[in-house]
Structure formats: structure tokens, C-alpha cells
Amino acid sequence: MTPRENFGSRFAVIMAMAGSAIGLGNIWRFPYMVGEYGGAAFIVVYLVACFVLALPIFFAESIIGRRGRADTFGSMQKLAPGTGWRWLGLLTVLSPIIILSYYSVVGGWSVEYLFKSLAFDFTGPDARIDGFFGHFISSVWEPIIAHTLFIALVAGIVLGGVKKGIETFTKICMPVLFVLVIVLVFYSLSLPGAGKGIAYLVKPDFSKLSAQAAAAALGQAFFSLSLGVGTILTYASYIRADENILTSGVATAASDLFFAILAGFAIMPAVFAAGIAPGTGPGLVFETLPFIFNRMGTAIPWLSALVAIIFFLTILVAALTSAISMMEVGVAYLSEEKKLPRWRAVLYITVFAWVVGILCSLSFGPLANVHILGNNLFDFLDKLCSNWMLPLGGFLFTVFCGWKMSKADVYDEFTNGGTKNRNLFRPVYFLIRYFAPIGILVVFVSALLFS
Numbered sequence: 001m002t003p004r005e006n007f008g009s010r011f012a013v014i015m016a017m018a019g020s021a022i023g024l025g026n027i028w029r030f031p032y033m034v035g036e037y038g039g040a041a042f043i044v045v046y047l048v049a050c051f052v053l054a055l056p057i058f059f060a061e062s063i064i065g066r067r068g069r070a071d072t073f074g075s076m077q078k079l080a081p082g083t084g085w086r087w088l089g090l091l092t093v094l095s096p097i098i099i100l101s102y103y104s105v106v107g108g109w110s111v112e113y114l115f116k117s118l119a120f121d122f123t124g125p126d127a128r129i130d131g132f133f134g135h136f137i138s139s140v141w142e143p144i145i146a147h148t149l150f151i152a153l154v155a156g157i158v159l160g161g162v163k164k165g166i167e168t169f170t171k172i173c174m175p176v177l178f179v180l181v182i183v184l185v186f187y188s189l190s191l192p193g194a195g196k197g198i199a200y201l202v203k204p205d206f207s208k209l210s211a212q213a214a215a216a217a218l219g220q221a222f223f224s225l226s227l228g229v230g231t232i233l234t235y236a237s238y239i240r241a242d243e244n245i246l247t248s249g250v251a252t253a254a255s256d257l258f259f260a261i262l263a264g265f266a267i268m269p270a271v272f273a274a275g276i277a278p279g280t281g282p283g284l285v286f287e288t289l290p291f292i293f294n295r296m297g298t299a300i301p302w303l304s305a306l307v308a309i310i311f312f313l314t315i316l317v318a319a320l321t322s323a324i325s326m327m328e329v330g331v332a333y334l335s336e337e338k339k340l341p342r343w344r345a346v347l348y349i350t351v352f353a354w355v356v357g358i359l360c361s362l363s364f365g366p367l368a369n370v371h372i373l374g375n376n377l378f379d380f381l382d383k384l385c386s387n388w389m390l391p392l393g394g395f396l397f398t399v400f401c402g403w404k405m406s407k408a409d410v411y412d413e414f415t416n417g418g419t420k421n422r423n424l425f426r427p428v429y430f431l432i433r434y435f436a437p438i439g440i441l442v443v444f445v446s447a448l449l450f451s
């Protein structure tokens with residue numbers, strides 16, 4: 001067997017982890033949630049959720065992954081041999097593959113929209129926007145073809161391996177992504193009437209803070225930081241022993257938050273400038289924005305076409321770097337535990353996620369009437385993962401790191417053998433051991449009770 005690959009540098013680790021974290025969740029979920037749950041007030045709650053609940057889980061996953069030096073199943077098996085914990089490892093192999101399958105459908109939408117904007121379909125006098133989104137996602141072939149293209153791209157990158165595939169791709173794309181979104185922010189803020197959008201994002205409204213808002217903030221922090229399903233664990237298993245886990249965690253969380261806020265300032269001012277009520281969910285990006293591009297396009301058509309292209313390229317790149325991290329979890333498992341060659345592992349995961357993704361895609365069209373617990377397949381899988389699997393996984397990772405692993409091992413990993421971050425160990429260990437698991441439980445149960 002070839003030796004295990006590692007990320008080449010600290011920059012590479014941070015770009016790969018930030019690439020996983022920054023994705024569709026930042027672009028459509030965050031801006032909308034901020035507006036919905038009280039603007040700046042929500043951002044404060046989100047910050048707290050990120051730094052005292054999500055970040056400890058991030059550290060727990062990092063510690064388990066780098067200590068175990070294996071895929072999720074293998075790491076758990078190594079660190080707690082002969083116990084049932086490896087089944088948690090296996091559970092967390094399954095969830096990212098499920099997430100990948102419906103995430104890839106939305107990734108496919110961004111492929112389609114990029115093509116449309118390249119063809120100037122959203123701009124100019126004969127733009128065809130009205131009802132386009134609904135028509136597109138409920139049709140049979142186009143979204144499936146787009147989904148296929150997207151997942152093939154993901155498979156191609158993951159096939160290249162940790163260094164040549166994931167590292168190279170994220171090292172190039174993440175800086176580009178930041179440049180793209182900053183261009184969009186400037187454009188958006190320059191629009192007449194942008195002020196209302198800014199107010200929507202920053203005006204604190206403390207009356208909207210509720211148990212629901214706290215649960216929403218926590219769920220968003222989980223999803224946005226790719227926690228609870230072994231993505232970070234797997235990436236951390238490729239971090240070299242002399243790298244600092246604290247730095248990569250804080251840098252990832254900070255860039256994720258920064259990007260989410262930038263995305264908010266890129267989208268909301270434009271939405272309000274166009275006089276449109278902010279939509280929810282994917283509709284915000286895929287339904288609302290083409291209208292905006294079109295409306296602006298009457299003045300300077302080429303400019304709005306260019307902005308549309310930049311916009312959907314941003315979404316596509318962000319989605320790609322996240323999707324590869326989901327695929328890598330399963331690929332690492334199959335190649336390390338089942339000893340499959342990498343290409344085979346990639347093939348199996350791709351085919352599985354592709355087929356489930358097709359069903360998800362059809363659940364907006366011909367299969368719309370097939371309901372599981374009142375949801376179509378797409379929404380069912382999303383709710384299953386976001387509301388249940390991620391918090392459960394995150395909870396169990398902190399319990400494993402805080403209670404099952406020996407304190408000496410955790411100390412050794414977190415401080416690199418007692419050479420770094422020594423003063424921070426105690427508070428972080430406290431957060432991992434008590435605060436995070438209890439906090440997750442409290443938020444989770446109160447959301448269940450109040451919903």
C-alpha cells in the first residue's frame with residue numbers, strides 16, 4: 001500500500017478546511033437566517049454558537065482524526081479498539097455521502113445557471129426568467145444532466161488524491177473565491193437603494209431571539225463548519241504532526257464567518273435595491289437573483305451579464321470545494337478499510353451518490369408526490385442530516401474525545417506534545433468535555449420542545 005498522504009503546508013490545510021466549510025450554506029442559508037432571526041442580534045448568537053459550541057467539536061474531530069491517522073471508522077477503531085465506537089465512525093461515513101447526493105443536485109443547478117448566464121439568458125430584452133426556476137427543477141433531464149456534470153467534476157478532483165487533487169484545487173480556488181465575492185460586494189453596495197439591504201443584515205432586533213433562533217444558529221454553525229459527519233476528522237487525519245490544530249480550527253471558523261458575512265453583503269443589498277422581498281432557501285439565490293441581473297441589465301447589459309457569470313461561478317466553486325470534502329470521507333474509508341484502489345472507491349461513492357441524487361432531483365418533478373414523513377425525498381434527506389445526524393455526530397465526537405480518549409492523548413494532540421497552546425488546553429478541554437455536549441443537548445431538546 002502507498003503511504004498515507006498529508007497536506008503539504010499550513011496554508012494547504014486551511015484552504016482545504018475552509019473550502020469544505022465555505023459552501024452553499026454560507027451563500028444562501030446564512031444571509032437569509034440573519035435577516036429572519038434578528039439581524040445583528042442573530043450574528044451575536046451565531047458567534048457564540050460558533051466559538052463555544054461548534055469550535056470545540058471542530059477541535060474534537062481534529063484531535064480524533066490526527067491521533068487516529070485514519071478514516072473515521074479506522075480512527076475510532078484504533079483509539080477505542082473493540083468498542084462500539086467504530087460504528088459511530090461508520091455512521092459518519094454514511095451521512096456525508098447522503099449529503100453529497102442532494103448537495104450535488106444543488107451544485108448541478110449552479111452549473112446550469114452558470115451556462116445560462118454565459119449564454120446571456122438572464123439579461124437583455126428577451127431574458128426568460130419568469131417561472132424558470134420552478135420549471136427547471138421540476139423537469140426530468142436538465143437537472144439530472146447538470147447534477148451528473150457536477151458530481152463528475154467532484155469525482156475528478158477527488159480522484160487526483162489528497163495532494164494533487166484536493167490540495168491543488170482548493171489552494172487555487174479559495175483565494176479566487178474571496179476575490180470574486182469581494183467584487184460582488186462592491187458592485188452590490190454601489191447600487192442605489194442598497195441601504196435597506198444593509199439595514200436588513202445589521203439592524204439588531206432582540207425580540208426575534210428565541211430558542212428556535214438559538215437552535216437555528218447552532219444548526220447553521222454545524223452545517224457551515226462541516227461538523228458532525230467526519231469531514232473535518234478525515235481532513236485532520238491528513239494534517240502533519242507538527243501543524244497546529246488550534247490555528248487551523250480558528251482560521252477555518254474565521255474565514256467561514258467572514259465569507260458568510262461577505263455573501264450577505266453581496267446578496268441582500270442587491271435584493272433590496274431591486275425592490276424584491278428576500279426569498280428563502282435556494283430560492284433566494286436561484287429565483288431572486290436572475291431577476292436582479294435582468295433588471296439591472298436594462299442599463300448596461302454586458303455588466304449585468306458579467307456580474308451574473310461571476311455570481312454563479314462563485315456558487316459553483318464554493319459548492320465544489322465543499323462537495324469534495326464530503327466525498328473524501330467515504331473514499332478514505334473504502335480505500336483504507338476495504339483496501340480498494342482509490343479509483344474504485346471514488347467510482348462506488350460517485351455512483352451511489354449519483355443515483356440517490358437523481359432520485360432527489362426527481363423529487364421536485366415526477367416524484368414530487370412520493371413523501372417520506374411529509375417531505376419529498378430531497379427535503380427529507382436534508383432534514384434528516386441537518387437536524388439529526390449532524391448534532392448527534394457532533395455530540396458523540398465530543399463525548400468520545402472528552403470522555404473516551406485519555407486526557408494525556410488529547411493533551412498531546414492539542415499541544416503538539418506540550419510545545420504549543422499549553423495555556424489554552426484547560427479551557428478547551430472543559431468546552432469539549434462538558435460545555436459542548438451539554439450545550440448541544442440543551443439546544444437540541446429545547447428546539448424539539450418548542451417546535
Ligand code: TRP
Nearest residue numbers: 021023024025026223224226322
Ligand atoms: N459546510 C458546507 C457548506 O456550508 C457544506 C458541507 C461540507 C457539509 N461538508 C459537510 C455540511 C459536511 C455538513 C457536513 O455549504
